[in-house]
Amino acid sequence: MNEKTIRILEFNKIIDRLVTLTASSLGAELAQQLLPEVDFEKIKINLKETSDGVNFISRRGSPPLGGVNDIRDSIRRAEIGSILNPGELIRVSGLLRAVRNLKNYASGDNIRTGEDNVVGELINCLEASKRVEDKINMCIVSEEEISDNASPALGNIRRQIRHAQNSIKDKLNDLVRSSKYQKYMQESIVTLRGDRYVVPVKQEYRSEIPGLVHDSSASGATLFVEPMAVVEANNTIRELKIKEQTEIERILQELSCDVSEISMGLKTNVELLAKLDFIFAKAKLSLDYNCVCPKLNREGRTVIKKGRHPLLDPKIVVPIDFWIGDEFDTLVVTGPNTGGKTVTLKTVGLFTLMTQAGLQIPANEGTEISVFGKVFADIGDEQSIEQSLSTFSSHMKNIVNILENVDSSSLVLFDELGAGTDPTEGAALAMAILEHLKERGCTIVATTHYSQLKVYAVTTPHVENACCEFDVETLKPTYKLLIGVPGRSNAFAISNRLGLIDSIVERAKGYLTSEEIKFEDMLMSIEKNLNQSESEKRQAQVLKLEAEKIRNEIEEQKKRFEDRKENIVKEAREEARRVLLDAKHEAENILSEMRRIQREKESSQSQKEAEDMRLKIKNKIDNIEEALSKPIIPRNTLVKPPKNLKPGDSVLIINLNQKGTVVALPDKNGEAIVQAGIMKINLHITNLKVIDEQKAQIKRTGAGEIGVSKARNISTEIDLRGLNLEDALENVDKYLDDAVISGLAEVSIIHGKGTGILRSGIHQYLKSNKRVKSYRLGKYGEGETGVTIVELK
Template sequence: MNKKSLKTLEYFKIIEILKTKAESSLGKDIVDELNPMKELMEVKNAQDETEEGVNIILRRGNPPLGGIFNLSSEISRAVKGGILYPSALLKIADSLRVGRRLKSFIRSDREDKDSFYPILEGYIGDISTFREIEDEIENAIISDEEISDNASSALRSIRRQIETKNSSIRSKLNSIINSSNNKKILQDSIITLRNDRYVVPVKQENRSQFPGLVHDQSSSGATLFIEPMSIVNFNNELKELKVEEKKEIERILKDLSEKVAEISEYIMSNQNILAKLDFIFAKAKLALEMNGTKPILNDEGKIYIKKGRHPLIPKNEVVANDIYLGEKFSSLIITGPNTGGKTVTLKTVGLLTLMAQAGLHVPCDYNSHMAVFNNIFADIGDEQSIEQNLSTFSSHMTNIVNIIDSLEDNSLVLFDELGAGTDPTEGAALAMSILNYLYDKNIMTIATTHYSELKLYAIATEGVENASVEFDVETLSPTYKLLIGVPGKSNAFEISSRLGLQDVIIEKSKELLTKENIQFEDVLANIEIDRKISEKNKAESERLKKEISKLKEELEEKRQKIDKVRKNTLKEAKIEARKILEKAKVEADEIIRELRDISTDIEKERNKKIQESKDRLKNKLNTMDDDLADNILGQTSTNPPEDLKVGDPVKLLNLNQIATVLTEPDKDGNLMVQAGIMKVNVNLSNIEKTKDQEKDKTEHSTKGIVRSKTRSIKTELDLRGKNLEEAMLEVDKYLDNVYIAGLNQVTIIHGKGTGVLREGIKQQLKSHSHVKGFRLGKYGEGGTGVTIVDLK
C-alpha cells in the first residue's frame, strides 16, 4: 500500500488510537505492524475477528486480558537452565492465569446457544492451561522480592528457627543495654545492625570496658558499634540459618524454573495467542468507541458508504454523508466553495477504505459496502490537513506523475483541486485529460475542483458523475453535506452581495461572463432550488414514513404484549390446573390406599368369619354323618347285595330311602351312595338291592333331575356386585349343580376391581372336590376379570 497515501489520509492517527485500546505491549506491537490488506478473504477474516470481539464485549463486557507479558527472555533463561527471579515467575503465573480465565470467559458465554465465535474459540481452544504450576508459583511467591513460608516445609522450619534465634539475641541484647552497669558505657540504649550482625553503640573511651567485636564506627569516631561477645555465637548461628534459608529459596526457585522450562513451548504459544486476542479485542473496543460497523466487502471497486463519518472529527461536529462509487459511474467530481467539506469527503472515503482493509470496523451505518483495492493513491498536498489547503500546482503535478507511474489495476485515486494552481483553461483541460486516462483504465476516481468545465465534462461524459458540497448563502456557511448528482454552484456573486459589494460591480462582473456561463450558472441555480424543494418534500415524506413506522411498531408491540399476557395467563392457568389435578390425584391415591386398607381389613374379617362358619358347618355335618352312620349301622341287612355297580339303585334300610351307588364297595364293604341331594358313606350290611320297579322309578327320577339341571344350568356364573361371603356360597352351590349336570368347563365372572373377590374364589377352588383345575381368562375370554374352571 502506498506509504505516502497512508500518511496523507491520516491512517497512522487511527493506528495510534488503536494502540491505546490494547492491554499489553505485545498487542501494541501487532497494532504497529498493522497495514491494510489486499486479499479479499484476508480482509473478511479480519473483519469477522473484530465482529466476534464486539459481540463478546456487548454480551459479557471487556474480557480479562490483564497479565499478558513478553516472556521471551525469561523462557530463554529457564530453558538454558538458569534460575528465574520471583518477579519473572510471577509474570509467568499471570500469563498462565489470563489464558485460563479467557477460556472460562468464552466457555461461559457459549452456554447461550445463540452465541457463536468460531474464530476466537479456535484461538482460545489452542491455549494450554497449567493450573498446578500456576498455583504452585502463587503459593511460593508473595511479591517480586519475597518468598512465602508455604513454599516448602524446610523453608518454614528454617524461618521459625531464625525467628526464635532473633528473639533470643534481642532478649540478650535488651538485658545488656538495660543493665545499669552498661548505661554509662553505651552511647545510646538501642540495638542496631552492622554487616547483618546485631551490635550496640559504645562510647569510644569505654571500648576497653565492653568486650566484643567492633564492626563499625560513627563518622565522628565517638561511637563504636560493637557486637558483644556474649551474642557472637548467636549471631554466627543466625548467619548460618540465613545461609540455609538462601539455599532453600534458591532450590525452590530452581525447581519452579525447571517446571517452567518443561512447558516453555506451550507458554510461548500461549503468548502469541494472547497477543493476537489482545489485538482483536482492541479492534473491537475501537469499533464500539467509533460506533463502527462491519462493512459488506467486494473486490469490484464498488463503494456505498451510508452515513459515513470521518473518525478523527469530534462526534458532535462531524456531518454524516452518503458516498457511493463504482456501480453506475467510476469517477466522481465534487465541486463547491472552499472550506465546504470537499477535502473531508476525499479523506473520509480514503481513510474508511484503509480501515476496512485493515480489518477495522468503519464509522458508518450498517450494510455499507466497501471495496478492497490493491492500492490507494491520494494527492491532497504535501502539507494538506482537514483545516488547511496549502498545495501548489507543482507539488500537485509531482504527486500526480508518481501516481500515474505507480498505477495498478483495482486502485482508488483521490485528487484534491485537480488542475489548480495554473491557468484555469489549461488546468481544466489537463484535469479532463487525466480523468479520461483513469476512466479508460477503469480506475475508481474521486476529484474535487472549482472549474465549471469539469462540471460540464461530468454531465457530458458517461461513467462520470457530478457531486457538490452544500453551501448556505443566507448564513454564508457550508453545511458539509455531500450531494451526489448535483454540480456545485460557485455562489461568488451571491456571497459578494451578502458581504456588501456594490450591485454595480456585481452587475458589471456578470456582463463580463459569457452567455453560456451565465446560462449554466442559472441552470445550476434552478437545480439547487428544485433540489431543496425535493429535499424538503423528501424530509416530510421520511418524517411521515417514520411516524407511520413508529405507530406500526407501537401497535405491533402492543399486540405482542397482549399475546404475551394471554399466553402467560393461559400458561399460569394451565400450571394452576395442573397443580390442582396433581393435588387431587395425590389425595385420590391416598383415599384409594386407605379404602384398600379398609377393604383388606374387612375382607380379612369376613374371611375369618366365613372360615369360622365353615368350620362350624363342617363340625355339624361331621356330627350328622356320625349320627347318620350310627342310625344306618343300627339296622343290618340279612342278605347284603353282591356285584354292585356304580349307578345301581339300593335301599337304605334304616332311612327306608332309595339311593344310587356312587362308588364301588371297598375291601371293607364301604361305599358312597347319593340319596336325593345328600351323599352318604354306608356299608353293604346297611343296604339291599331294590326291586326293578323301584329301580326304574329311581332311575327315572335321577335322570329327570339330571336333565332338568342340564337344561337350566348356565356355563357361567356372574358374581360382580357380591361380597366375598355371598360369592363363595354361590360358587359352592353352582359347582354342585354343574357337576350334577355333567359340564366339563364353566366360567366364573368376578371382575377386576381390587382383586379381593378374585383371590377369595381362587382359594376356594383350590380345595373344592369337583374342581379339576382353573385359570384366569385369556384375551377375548375376559382377561383377569374371569376364572375358567375345569370340572372332574
C-alpha cells in the first residue's frame, strides 16, 4: 500500500491509538507493524479475528492480560544452560499466570462463543504449567530476594547466619556499653563494614582495642575496628554467606532447568499471547469507536451508512451516508470551503484502509467496503519552497505519480482537482484526468469548486455529482453529504449576507453568462426539491410509526377481548360440569336410599318413601336437563324486549355487562346481531337494553349487589412484584375496575423498586386512565419508590 497515502489519510494515528490499547510490548509490536492487506481472504480472516475479540469482551468483560512479558531472550538463555536471574524467573511466572488466567477467562462460565471463534481457539492452544509457576513463586520473593522456603538447606544456612549475627551483636553491644571501653568509643553503636561487624573507636585509643581496622572516617578521627573477640565469628558468617550464595545459585539453576524443559510451550505461549493481545486491542478500538464489521466485496462498491471519522470528536462529528460503485464509479463533490469535502474524502479513504487492515469501522450496520489493490490520495497543500514547487506543481507531481501506478483495482481520491492555476485550464485538465482514470477502470472521488466539473458530472455516464450542504441563512455548513446533487457556490448569497453592497453583487451577476445563470438556477431548484422531499420523507416516517403504534394497540385490544371471551366460555363450561357432578352425586345418594327402602318392604310406609324418592329423582333429572340445555349466553327475560330496535342503536348486553351496537334487526326467533368490540354476536332481544336505560337496568340485574360484594372483599392494595409489564397492566386494569365499582377513593399499587421498568410502565398507563384522578410515589412508611398511591375519581 502506498506509504504517502497512509500518511495523508492519517492511518498512522489509528495505529498509535491501537498501540495504546495493547497490554504488553508483544501486542504493541504487532500493532505497530499493522498495514492494510490486499488479499481478500486474509482480510476476511483478520476482520473475523476482530469480531471474535469484540464477542469475547462483550460477553465476558476485559481479558486478564496482566503479566504478559517478552521473555524470548530468557527462554533462549535457559535453553543453552544459562542461569536465569530472579527477575527473569518472575517474568516467566507472570507469563504462566497470564496463560492460566486467560484459560479460566475463556472457560470459567457457561457462556458459549461458538466453535469457530478464533480467540477461543487461540486460548485453547495455550499451555499452562502450574507446577513451574508455583515453584518459582514459592522460591522467589522479588528480583533481589530468594525465599527461605526455597530449599531446606537455604533455610538452615540463614538460621545459622542469623544466630551468629545475633551472637556477635550481643558481644559488641556489651563491649561498647561497658564502662571500661565506653570512653574509647566515638559512639555507642555497632555497625557493618564490608559484611563484618565493627565498632567506632577514637583514633587516639586505637591501641586500647585490639583488633582489625576495616575503615576510617573522612576526618580520620574515627576508626572502625573489628575486635579480635569477634573475628572468628565474623569469619564463620562469611563462610555461611558463601554457602548461602552457592545454594541460591543451585536453586536458580534448578528453576532455569525447569524453564528449559517447557521452553517449547513457552515460545508458543509468547506468540499466542502476542496475537491475543493484538486481537483484543483491535476489539477494544472497535468498542471505543462503536464500530461495525463491514461487508466485503471485490466489485469496487462502497456503501457507508452514518459513517463517523474516528479522529474527530464523536460529540460533534456529523455522520455521512456515502455510496459509489453501482450506478457510478466517479463522484464529483462540490461545496464551500470548510464544508466537509476533505473530511468526506478522508473518511472514505481511511475506512478502506482500516477495513483492509482488519479493523472495524465507526459506522452503522449495512456498511459495505470494497477491497482495492491500491489506494491513492492527493489531499492537502504540499507546497515546497526548497524544491521550488508551487501549490499546482506539487499537486501535479503527485497526480503524475498516481497516473503512472493506477490499475483497474485502484481507489483514487483527489482534493481540489485542478486547483492552483487558471480556472479554465484547470477545469479542462481535471476533466481529462478523470476521463483517463475512468478508462483505466478506477474508482474515483474528487472535490472541486469548478462549475465545468459539475456540468461534466451531469452529462457523463457513470459520473455523479455530490455536494456538502451549506445553510445560507446561518452562513454555516451542515456537513451533510448529498449525493446526486451538484453544489452551488453560494458566493453571491454569502457576500450579500456579510454586508457587501447590493449594487456590487448585482453587477457581479451581470458578468455571468446566461448559461451559467440558468445552471445556478437549476441547482437552486434541485436543492429546493431535495429539501422538500427530505422533509416529506421524515413526515412519512413519523406517520408510519404512528400507524404502526395504532395497529399494535388494536391488536392488543383484540387479544384482550379474545382472552376475555375464552374465560367466559371456560367459566360457563366449568359451571355446567359442576352442576352435572352435583346432580350425579345427589342421584347416587337417592338410589342408595331407595335400595335401603326396598329392603324394608314389610312396611307400607317404606313403599310410600320409595315413591317419594322416585319423584325426587325425576324432578332432579328434569332440573339437570334444564340447566344443561341453557346456552352459554342464556335467553333470560331479564328486561322487557326493546321496541323499535334499529341498526346502529347502542345497547347494553345484560349478561356480559358490555356495550354494543346493533348491526342487524331481530329475526323471527328474536335473535339480533350485535357488534361488541371486534366481535359480532347473535343475541336474543331479551338480553338487550338500549343504552339510555343502562343505569336502571344494571340496578335491576344486581350490579348494585355486585358492587357491595366487591366492596366487602376487595383490598386497598395490589401486589404486582414478580410479574412482567404486560401481565401487570392487565391486572391493574381489572383491579381499578373493581376498585371504582367498590367506591374506593384511594388504592396502593405495589410494583417494587427493581430496575424501574414496571414502575415506569404503570405510571405511563395511569397517565391516560380516565378512572385515575392523580397518582404519586409512596412516602416514607408507605413503601417509597416501590409503591404508587392512586387517587380515583
